[in-house]
Amino acid sequence: MIRVVVVDDEALVRSGFELILNAADGIEVVATAVGADAVAVVRDRRPDVVLLDIRMPDVDGLTVLQRLRALRPPPTVAMLTTFDTDEYVLTALHSGAAGFLLKDTEPGQLAQLVRSLAAGGVVMSPKASRTLLTARPGAGSSGEEAARVERLSDRERDVLVLIADGLSNPDIGNRLHLSAATVKDHVSAILAKLRVAGRVQAALLAQRAGLLDDGQGGQGRAQGSRQGSTQGSGS
Numbered sequence: 001m002i003r004v005v006v007v008d009d010e011a012l013v014r015s016g017f018e019l020i021l022n023a024a025d026g027i028e029v030v031a032t033a034v035g036a037d038a039v040a041v042v043r044d045r046r047p048d049v050v051l052l053d054i055r056m057p058d059v060d061g062l063t064v065l066q067r068l069r070a071l072r073p074p075p076t077v078a079m080l081t082t083f084d085t086d087e088y089v090l091t092a093l094h095s096g097a098a099g100f101l102l103k104d105t106e107p108g109q110l111a112q113l114v115r116s117l118a119a120g121g122v123v124m125s126p127k128a129s130r131t132l133l134t135a136r137p138g139a140g141s142s143g144e145e146a147a148r149v150e151r152l153s154d155r156e157r158d159v160l161v162l163i164a165d166g167l168s169n170p171d172i173g174n175r176l177h178l179s180a181a182t183v184k185d186h187v188s189a190i191l192a193k194l195r196v197a198g199r200v201q202a203a204l205l206a207q208r209a210g211l212l213d214d215g216q217g218g219q220g221r222a223q224g225s226r227q228g229s230t231q232g233s234g235s
Helices: 011-022 035-045 061-069 086-094 107-118 126-133 143-150 154-164 169-176 180-194 199-208 218-227
Strands: 002-007 027-033 049-053 076-081 099-102
Touching: 002 011, 002 035, 002 107, 011 027, 011 107, 027 035, 027 107, 035 049, 035 061, 049 061, 049 107, 061 076, 061 086, 076 086, 076 107, 086 099, 086 199, 099 107, 143 180, 143 199, 154 169, 154 180, 154 199, 169 180, 180 199
Parallel strands: 002 027, 002 049, 049 076, 076 099
Antiparallel strands: none
16 A cells, blocks of 8 residues: 655645545555654654645745755655646655646646556656657756766666656566666665765756767657656666
8 A cells, every 4th residue: 555645735636636545546645744744743653655735825835845855764655736847846756856737737647647656656747748759959068067977887887777767667677678676776776876865867968968869769658648647767
């Protein structure tokens, strides 16, 4: 059972998401909360996934995100918003969010996205996906970032490209003929070598360093955008 906490200042949003997700197989909303209570509720209920409003009157969603990321172990957090704004996409993802969803996400798709988040995936609304995936590769990259990518083995680079391409760990294993345990080891090594906290940051670093500018994985990224989400792997 995937345990979910919904954090939003609007009671209608909280109850709506709770109703939709509790009707889905294998998902349970264990609590809902406003921003000021979010950290205490998450610490008490220990959810697998937190759906967190990015704009709340009592406390900023990005501030709550930082506090949730400091918990041990931290939950997987996806940001909820009515604004598909580039600034918030990048800020939230660089701050450790594993996803960025619009509040008007189709009910039939919501449960699927939550399952992907629980499996360690990355999910984003279509415009957020396009913002990241159509950014000029190598833009803003530094020699230090490129040097970190150079530390990866050929196989680790293959795995990183597939992470950015939207494949889950099982899918990466199937594509590269590797076991799930081996993929997990590769993901852990990639995060350590790149000195990043999660798969989103690793994919963004790879983008800035130009690793994705060779046509690898383009089909999967395009598919992710068409489906309305980009899903990454988990370790």
